[in-house]
Amino acid sequence: MLLPLERIIFILAVLVSLGLSWVTFGQMFKVIGRGSDPIDWKKSIKNWPRGLGVFLSQKTLFKTRPGIGAIHAGVAWGFTLYMAVNVVDVLYGMIPGFHFLPNHITGDIYRFFVDIFSVIVLVGVKYFIFRRFIYNDKQLTINEPVLLSESARKGMRRDSFIVGMFILCHVGFRFIGASFEVALHGQDWSQPAATLLSYVWTWFGIAEGSLTLGEHISWWMALGLILAFLPYFPYSKHAHLFMGPLNYMAEVERRSMSTLEIMDLEDEDAAQFGAAKLEHLPQKELLDGYACIMCNRCQDGCPAYQTGKELSPSAIEINKRYYFNEHLKEFSNGAESLDSLSKWMLSEEAAWSCTTCGFCIEVCPVGNEPMIDILRVRQDLVLMESNFPRDAMDVFDKIENYGNPWGMSPQEREKWTEGLDVPVMREKGSAEYLYWAGCSGAYDDRGKDISRAVAKILKKADVDYAILGNEETCTGDSARRIGNEYLFQMQAMQNMETFEKYGIKKIVTQCPHCLTTLKNDYGEMGAELEVVHHSEFIADLIKEGKISPDQSLEEDVTFHDACYVGRHQGEYDAPRDVLQSVMGTNGNIIEMPRNKAQSFCCGAGGGNMWYDIDRGKRINVERFEEAIDTGAKKVATSCNFCMIMMEDARKVTGQDETMTVVDIAELVADRL
Amino acid sequence: MKIAVLVKQVPGAESPLPIQPDQSWVDEGAVAYMMNESDNYALEEALKIREVNGEGEVVAVSLGPDRIQKVIREALAKGADRAIHIQMETAGAIDPLSTAGLFADALREENFDLIFTGLQSDDLGMGQTGIIIGEILGMSTASLAMATEVGDGKIKVKRELEAGWFQWVSLSLPASVSIQSGLNTPRYPSLKGIMGAKKKEIKVVTPSSPDPTQSLEKVYVPQSDKQTVMIEGSADQIVGKLVETFRNNIKVL
Numbered sequence: 001m002l003l004p005l006e007r008i009i010f011i012l013a014v015l016v017s018l019g020l021s022w023v024t025f026g027q028m029f030k031v032i033g034r035g036s037d038p039i040d041w042k043k044s045i046k047n048w049p050r051g052l053g054v055f056l057s058q059k060t061l062f063k064t065r066p067g068i069g070a071i072h073a074g075v076a077w078g079f080t081l082y083m084a085v086n087v088v089d090v091l092y093g094m095i096p097g098f099h100f101l102p103n104h105i106t107g108d109i110y111r112f113f114v115d116i117f118s119v120i121v122l123v124g125v126k127y128f129i130f131r132r133f134i135y136n137d138k139q140l141t142i143n144e145p146v147l148l149s150e151s152a153r154k155g156m157r158r159d160s161f162i163v164g165m166f167i168l169c170h171v172g173f174r175f176i177g178a179s180f181e182v183a184l185h186g187q188d189w190s191q192p193a194a195t196l197l198s199y200v201w202t203w204f205g206i207a208e209g210s211l212t213l214g215e216h217i218s219w220w221m222a223l224g225l226i227l228a229f230l231p232y233f234p235y236s237k238h239a240h241l242f243m244g245p246l247n248y249m250a251e252v253e254r255r256s257m258s259t260l261e262i263m264d265l266e267d268e269d270a271a272q273f274g275a276a277k278l279e280h281l282p283q284k285e286l287l288d289g290y291a292c293i294m295c296n297r298c299q300d301g302c303p304a305y306q307t308g309k310e311l312s313p314s315a316i317e318i319n320k321r322y323y324f325n326e327h328l329k330e331f332s333n334g335a336e337s338l339d340s341l342s343k344w345m346l347s348e349e350a351a352w353s354c355t356t357c358g359f360c361i362e363v364c365p366v367g368n369e370p371m372i373d374i375l376r377v378r379q380d381l382v383l384m385e386s387n388f389p390r391d392a393m394d395v396f397d398k399i400e401n402y403g404n405p406w407g408m409s410p411q412e413r414e415k416w417t418e419g420l421d422v423p424v425m426r427e428k429g430s431a432e433y434l435y436w437a438g439c440s441g442a443y444d445d446r447g448k449d450i451s452r453a454v455a456k457i458l459k460k461a462d463v464d465y466a467i468l469g470n471e472e473t474c475t476g477d478s479a480r481r482i483g484n485e486y487l488f489q490m491q492a493m494q495n496m497e498t499f500e501k502y503g504i505k506k507i508v509t510q511c512p513h514c515l516t517t518l519k520n521d522y523g524e525m526g527a528e529l530e531v532v533h534h535s536e537f538i539a540d541l542i543k544e545g546k547i548s549p550d551q552s553l554e555e556d557v558t559f560h561d562a563c564y565v566g567r568h569q570g571e572y573d574a575p576r577d578v579l580q581s582v583m584g585t586n587g588n589i590i591e592m593p594r595n596k597a598q599s600f601c602c603g604a605g606g607g608n609m610w611y612d613i614d615r616g617k618r619i620n621v622e623r624f625e626e627a628i629d630t631g632a633k634k635v636a637t638s639c640n641f642c643m644i645m646m647e648d649a650r651k652v653t654g655q656d657e658t659m660t661v662v663d664i665a666e667l668v669a670d671r672l
Numbered sequence: 673m674k675i676a677v678l679v680k681q682v683p684g685a686e687s688p689l690p691i692q693p694d695q696s697w698v699d700e701g702a703v704a705y706m707m708n709e710s711d712n713y714a715l716e717e718a719l720k721i722r723e724v725n726g727e728g729e730v731v732a733v734s735l736g737p738d739r740i741q742k743v744i745r746e747a748l749a750k751g752a753d754r755a756i757h758i759q760m761e762t763a764g765a766i767d768p769l770s771t772a773g774l775f776a777d778a779l780r781e782e783n784f785d786l787i788f789t790g791l792q793s794d795d796l797g798m799g800q801t802g803i804i805i806g807e808i809l810g811m812s813t814a815s816l817a818m819a820t821e822v823g824d825g826k827i828k829v830k831r832e833l834e835a836g837w838f839q840w841v842s843l844s845l846p847a848s849v850s851i852q853s854g855l856n857t858p859r860y861p862s863l864k865g866i867m868g869a870k871k872k873e874i875k876v877v878t879p880s881s882p883d884p885t886q887s888l889e890k891v892y893v894p895q896s897d898k899q900t901v902m903i904e905g906s907a908d909q910i911v912g913k914l915v916e917t918f919r920n921n922i923k924v925l
Contacts, residue, residue, distance in 0.1 A: 265863065273863050383863035393860045401684050401706045410704060411688040486863055 001219065002093045010093065013227050020231035028234035028290060030332035031324050035283030036275075044249040051245035056080070060365040064297050064598060065139075069365075075124040075167070078117035079241070082171065085114050086226060089174070093219050108190035115191040118175040121167065129164040132157075139296055145615065146305070146312040147347045152322040156237075156294055163238045170225045177218025180211045235325050240293040244366035247291035250284050251367060255520035256568045257358040258606075260375055262524050263485045274379025274483065278323065278337040278345070285373055289320030291366040298360035298370060301594060303601040303623075304353040308616025311350035313360035313370035319345045341377055351377045352389055353613045356481050356606030357563040362597055378483030391611035392482050399487060403473035404439035405610060414469035416441070416448040422455050423466040425502045431466040433458075434504045436518065436531075438511035439474050440640035446647060446661075447640045453669035454510050454534055460672050461546040465508065471498055475517040482607035488521070496527045510534040510665060512564035512639045513605070533565055534665055535575035535638045542581050542668075549671035554584040556632040558592055560623065560646060561599035562639030572596045575638040578664045582671050590630045600626065604641035624649030628659070635661045673728035673822065675718040675786040676779055677752065678802065680708040681736060681743040682795040695890040697763045700739075707743045710790030714851035716858040718788050719751045721822050729753045731782070735774060736762045741874070748869035749861035759878045765796055767886035772804035778877050780809060786827065787848040791816060799850070806848025814841055815850045 002010065032039070054060055058076055061069035088100045088110075101107030131137045142148050179197035182188050183206070187195045201211060233239050254260075263273060275281050296314045304311035323344060324331065331337060342348045354374045361369050381387050398407035414424065416437065423431065435458060441451040458465050476491030495518075498504075507529055509515050519531035541547045559579055565571050579589055594600040603619025624646055627635045635650075637643045646661040683689055687704035691697075715732065722728040732747035734740045735758040744755045758778050760766075766774075779787065787809075789802030799815070806813035818838065819830035827847050831839045843849070861869075903913045918925040 265867070268867075382860075386860045386862045386865075388860075390857070396860065397706070401704050402686055407686055409686045409688050411702070486866060 001096070001098075002216070006216070006220075007094055010223075013224065017227035017230050021233070024231045024234040027328050027332040028239070028324075031328065032283050032286045032290065034279050034331060034334070035286040036280055037282035037284070039250045039283040039287065041250075044246070047249040047251070050251065051249040054248045054367075055241075055245040060367070063363050063365070064300060065295075071124045071127055074117075074120040075128075076241070078121035078124075078171070079167070081113060081117050082121075082174070085174065086223060089219065089223060093223070111188070111190040112192075115175075115178070115193050118171055118178075119193045121171045122175065125164060125167045125171070129168070132160055132164070139300065140294075142296065142299070142312050142315050142318075143305070143308070145308065145310045146315045147310065147319070147344070147350060148312075148315045149319050149322050149344055151326050152315075152318045155322055155325065156318065159236050159238075160294075162232070163236055166225060166229050166238070170222055170229075173218040173221035173225075177215050177222060180215040180218060184208065184211050184215070234290075235328075237293050237321070239290055240366055243287065243290040244293070247284075247287055247367045250287055252282075252284055252369075255523050256516050257361050258356050258371065258375065258481060258516065258568060259520040259524055260372065260480075262489070263379075265486055265489060272380070273383040273485065274381070275373070275376035276340050276380040276384060278320070278331070278341065280380070281373060281376060285369065285376075286320070286324075288368040288370070288373075289317050289324060292317035292321060292368055293366060294318055294321075295365065297363045297365065298368070301359040301363065301598055301600060303355050303357055303359070303603055303619045304350070304613075306600075307619050307622050309350070309353040309613055310347050310615065311353040311374075313374075315350075316346050316370045316373055317368055342381075346374065346377055348381065348387070349613065349615070350374075351381065352611070353608075353615075354606050355563070355601045355603055355608045355619065357601035358567040359563075359598070359601070362567050375481065375483065378481075379485060380483075382483035383485060388482065389611035392607060395478060395482075395607070395610040396484055396487055399474045399476070399479055399491065403491075404443055405474060405478055406439060406443040408443045410473070411470055413442045413472060414467065416451050417455070417467070417469070420452060420455055421459065424469040425466045425504075426469065426471060428466040430502055431464050432506060433463060433465040434499075434502070434507045435465045435467050436472065436507050436509035436511070436514055437467060438472075438509060438514040438640065440511055440644070441509075442472070444640065444644060446643050450510055450640060450643065450663040450665055453663065453665040454508075456669040456672065457538060457541070457547060457665060458508075461541045463508075463541075468498060468502075475514045475522075477513040477517040477521075478607045478610060480517065480521060481605070482610075489525070492517075492522055492525050492527075496522060496525065499527065499529065505530060507531045508534060508537045510638070510640065510663065512562045512569070513641065516564045516568050533569065533571060533574070533638070535565065535578055536571060538665060538668055539574040539577040539581075542578065547668070547672060549582050549668045551582060552584045552671055553582045553634075553667060554586040555634060556588050556590050556630075557583075557634040557636050558590045558627050558630040558632040559595070559636045560592070560602065560627065560642055561595060562637065562642050563599065563601050563605055565638055566599055567597060575636075575664050578668060579636055582667045590632045592626045592630055594626065602639075602642040602645035604645045609641050609644070618649070618652070620645035620649040621652055624653055624655070628653065628655065633659050635659065636664050636667065637661060638664050673721060673725050673786065674731070674782070674784050675721060675728065675788060676731050676733050676756075676782065676784040677711070677715045677718045677747065678775065678787070678789040678805075679711040679715060679732050679734050679743050679747050680790070680793045680795075681705045681734065681740040682708045682793055685794070691891050691893065695892055696888070697765075697891055700763065705739060705742065707746055708790050708793050708795075710792065710794075710851055710853045712790075712858045713853050713855055714788040714790050715747055715750060715752065716856045717817075717820055717851055718786070719859070720856060721786075721820070722751075725822070731756060731784070733775065733779065734758070735760055735771065744874055745869050746861065748872045748874075749865040750859055751861075751865060752872075754873040755875070757874050757876045759876050760881065765888050766882065767884060768798040768800040768804060769885050770882035772801050772808060773882055774879055775801065775805050776808040777879060779805070783846070785845045785847075786822075787811065787846075789848070789850045791850050791852045802848050802850040809846070809848070811846040811848045812843040813848045814843055817849050817851050818855050820849065820851075820855075 058073040061072050091098050178194040182194050182198035183201040298313040299305040395405045403410045437451040440447040474491050476488035480488035515531050515533050600623050683703045684706045688702050690699040690702050692699050718730045722730050730752045732752040732755040734744050792799035803813045814829045816832045817829045818832050821828040826842050828842045903910050
């Protein structure tokens with residue numbers, strides 16, 4: 001179709017574009033290469049079905065904001081189709097007389113889909129442009145207290161505009177070009193939309209010469225834009241379209257969402273523990289910055305962001321990305337990054353505001369893990385800088401000296417068993433199951449109630465179990481999530497020694513934080529333990545008929561998911577099954593709007609149980625108000641920390657007289 | 673500036689304290705030991721002086737059996753340059769004069785500019801050791817420091833008096849000062865500090881046991897019991913009997 005001169009210009013333009021892209025893409029991958037822990041690219045490439053699967057299915061877009069996700073899927077599929085379209089169009093332009101399978105059913109089907117998807121993409125992108133620039137959707141902004149670099153604040157809007165216009169013009173001109181072609185060669189009902197548009201040109205009586213000129217201009221606009229945009233990709237969030245799938249391919253397998261690799265504390269050559277600067281982050285986490293499309297889904301359910309704290313998981317990735325852009329040349333060439341991460345990526349207060357609930361990781365459509373960055377920054381602040389909340393220091397001392405964060409006597413750990421027939425390992429010698437009550441189950445008053453309920457159930461079901469009693473000591477969960485790897489490893493080694501002593505392989509616990517730490521973090525340390533949450537254990541006992549609680553709960557109850565049972569362990573059904581087993585005919589389980597994988601944290605995780613972030617609304621109050629709104633007068637939990645937070649919020653919200661908080665084990669034990 | 677900080681290992685406030693059957697002492701095996709609280713502040717104050725001066729040495733000094741190496745390591749992890757461990761069995765408690773004599777012997781040759789001690793130990797609470805050491809070694813002394821300022825061969829100390837009053841005193845060096853809790857924010861050891869502490873020098877000295885000037889009679893938990901006496905009669909009679917009981921039996925009047 002093109003004139004000979006046009007063809008020469010096009011070939012030159014392709015060469016220039018590819019040359020520039022070689023440089024900018026090279027810089028992008030060099031930036032990623034600056035990370036500490038290398039990505040195993042061979043393994044990542046073998047993982048291509050994962051990347052392609054996510055890309056083609058668009059399934060990760062539907063976890064939250066399904067409406068927007070559907071529009072995105074339309075645009076994404078259309079854009080994917082356009083990759084083929086561009087090839088065909090180049091051939092059409094460059095090879096005189098080339099037409100893709102004219103008068104052939106395959107060609108007609110191709111043209112039909114291109115036509116339809118052109119319209120879908122154009123409508124979708126117009127909606128996105130409207131949403132960002134006219135409607136100014138709050139979801140797309142990051143609120144004030146959050147640290148967001150100046151270049152990010154400005155750059156995001158500019159980049160979004162460029163990307164929007166690029167897609168609009170690229171697809172729009174291709175579509176208009178097709179309509180010119182239809183107008184020139186007569187109607188083609190395999191391209192219904194283009195044909196309809198062609199009537200406009202015919203109606204206006206546009207001359208053939210003008211139509212041909214229009215077709216040429218459209219061709220150049222559609223394909224020339226691609227050439228112009230290609231070198232810009234590494235600067236643009238639009239890079240997500242391949243960096244997102246690549247991020248899934250480079251995925252790091254973790255035993256749980258919050259289980260980091262074990263640090264070698266004896267490594268004498270290690271100069272740095274945790275991440276103080278950009279280059280201390282693993283390569284995968286730098287890739288995260290390139291994969292982020294800045295949709296802010298992660299902050300939609302972030303307990304810190306939603307209650308007005310300084311933290312937005314999204315801002316971490318965005319700041320990273322704009323740091324790359326601003327310092328691309330130096331940083332990709334190996335220069336040391338300028339300031340510490342807490343100066344520009346994530347403020348210290350923001351780092352301490354994270355409850356490690358895992359929402360950000362769960363919902364991220366491109367597989368980013370901002371929470372992991374936070375944990376690494378915390379490790380630096382604790383292990384290298386000794387700079388962390390005063391109350392956390394107090395908790396470290398208590399764990400170290402008394403083996404529990406409450407700072408209560410280790411000799412009083414088994415006091416909750418007084419008056420009950422609870423077997424202890426040192427007397428029993430061994431048992432099939434260790435019942436791990438945990439610090440909260442041994443020292444907190446409500447926690448002790450739950451432990452007694454679990455003990456009653458275990459006894460009723462005739463389970464061969466025992467507790468460690470005073471030989472039990474803190475798992476080190478809080479220490480590890482706050483960043484004190486040293487204290488965590490000390491606690492872990494002590495407990496692992498005790499497990500060895502009694503040959504313990506199976507553990508039941510009602511504390512999801514102990515559960516995750518024992519099962520996943522100790523697993524990483526080399527202890528392969530079978531650890532079961534009490535919800536799962538009780539659900540199984542009921543299924544096997546070993547216990548059958550009365551179905552006598554005759555009031556509505558709402559269930560609050562514990563992050564470390566739900567998102568971290570993927571268990572949403574067992575606690576609900578247990579709850580269902582006690583429901584009478586007049587009682588119903590009423591779900592809160594945010595439940596299961598999208599559940600809202602109680603505010604205690606990640607060590608936040610032990611120190612206060614004095615900003616914004618209290619997270620537990622925010623969650624409890626959601627429970628109040630269900631109309632249920634009973635809130636069921638399956639975690640000691642959730643219990644403490646909900647009990648506290650119950651009082652703060654003035655519901656002491658009207659509402660109660662119960663653990664699922666208590667509901668069962670009361671009905672045996 | 674060479675500063676010695678005396679750190680004592682004491683039972684934690686929440687530690688179990690079972691008493692030995694012969695009532696001679698607590699059963700140390702069951703005790704959760706930690707660094708004496710005000711010693712922790714004394715250490716921080718010494719480390720801060722060294723940091724502000726940009727030079728100097730902080731030496732942690734402790735007295736007791738092997739178990740006290742835990743607090744010595746802690747002090748080293750927080751930043752003390754080296755340590756002196758006066759190896760001695762302390763079960764049954766040693767009187768402050770003997771204790772101070774042992775410390776003075778160990779510290780004399782070192783010629784410290786400053787000796788910091790906690791205000792008092794949280795177990796025995798004598799509150800005298802640091803001051804007696806100062807006296808033995810011919811140093812100026814001050815107790816209950818709420819703030820310190822070092823300069824021009826002197827240390828200025830803000831002392832806590834009664835009823836919310838304070839006093840600034842200026843001491844010539846060398847000086848021995850006992851430090852009140854709360855005057856600074858003690859640090860948490862960094863990982864580098866903890867790892868580095870393993871390589872720092874701990875000099876162990878083993879003096880002969882001192883002749884005690886005091887001895888411990890017995891250790892026991894005070895027994896409390898409850899008695900109820902019904903006082904009957906007219907109002908005047910009741911008041912009379914109450915006054916008599918308060919005066920003679922309970923001895924509060």
